[in-house]
Amino acid sequence: xxxxxxxxxxxxxxxxxxxxxxxxxxxxxxxxxxxxxxxxxxxxxxxxxxxxxxxxxxxxxxxxxxxxxxxxxxxxxxxxxxxxxxxxxxxxxxxxxxxxxxxx
Amino acid sequence: xxxxxxxxxxxxxxxxxxxxxxxxxxxxxxxxxxxxxxxxxxxxxxxxxxxxxxxxxxxxxxxxxxxxxxxxxxxxxxxxxxxxxxxxxxxxxxxxxxxxxxxxxxxxxxxxxxxxx
Numbered sequence: 001x002x003x004x005x006x007x008x009x010x011x012x013x014x015x016x017x018x019x020x021x022x023x024x025x026x027x028x029x030x031x032x033x034x035x036x037x038x039x040x041x042x043x044x045x046x047x048x049x050x051x052x053x054x055x056x057x058x059x060x061x062x063x064x065x066x067x068x069x070x071x072x073x074x075x076x077x078x079x080x081x082x083x084x085x086x087x088x089x090x091x092x093x094x095x096x097x098x099x100x101x102x103x104x
Numbered sequence: 105x106x107x108x109x110x111x112x113x114x115x116x117x118x119x120x121x122x123x124x125x126x127x128x129x130x131x132x133x134x135x136x137x138x139x140x141x142x143x144x145x146x147x148x149x150x151x152x153x154x155x156x157x158x159x160x161x162x163x164x165x166x167x168x169x170x171x172x173x174x175x176x177x178x179x180x181x182x183x184x185x186x187x188x189x190x191x192x193x194x195x196x197x198x199x200x201x202x203x204x205x206x207x208x209x210x211x212x213x214x215x216x217x218x219x220x221x
Contacts, residue, residue, distance in 0.1 A: 033206050037149075044199055044211035045141075045149065056209065088149055092205050093165070095149040 002026055004089055006096035012104040019076040021099045023089035028069045035090040036065055036074045106130035106210050108200050113215030120190050126183040126200030134178040137204050140185050142196035190219045
């Protein structure tokens with residue numbers, strides 16, 4: 001069974017800064033199946049990125065995904081106030097443990 | 105507007121049962137597979153169960169296999185999760201999420217299940 005490990009656990013940044021979130025798989029996976037979600041407090045998760053690098057409908061272009069094999073990255077180019085949230089990567093039935101992006 | 109609305113959560117004693125529902129609208133329900141995903145308080149996401157569009161194929165997480173049953177009624181655009189022999193560790197917000205096991209593109213707001221005496 002594939003394990004997804006996200007790092008860091010918490011990222012403390014200021015609005016306008018760049019955020020780089022990592023998702024590492026325990027074995028090589030197809031980028032087709034790597035997905036990123038955003039979850040704001042008290043809300044359901046929201047699809048951000050699918051296929052490792054394709055933005056979901058309505059997702060601003062400050063969000064980008066990249067990677068292949070076992071290493072994947074979600075980048076938020078300039079943090080907006082609404083971007084402070086928890087981010088999860090997913091491959092099939094497995095989710096990473098999440099990275100919290102908090103205001104510094 | 106595509107919507108999924110869960111209901112049926114509540115407080116139940118260990119060993120008890122509960123049936124969750126997820127009513128959908130805004131899309132052709134019978135053409136989509138659907139999942140249940142849960143989130144324990146303060147914890148991450150855990151996939152629970154999957155059902156194909158026709159209802160002919162179901163998958164379960166090992167943690168719930170044999171205790172939970174996923175089903176659907178395509179005529180009523182509804183998804184269900186029958187939960188039996190509930191344990192304290194089943195306490196969580198339960199979300200229904202549209203999609204196959206590659207991408208969950210639409211999520212409901214969730215319903216809270218608390219298993220406690």
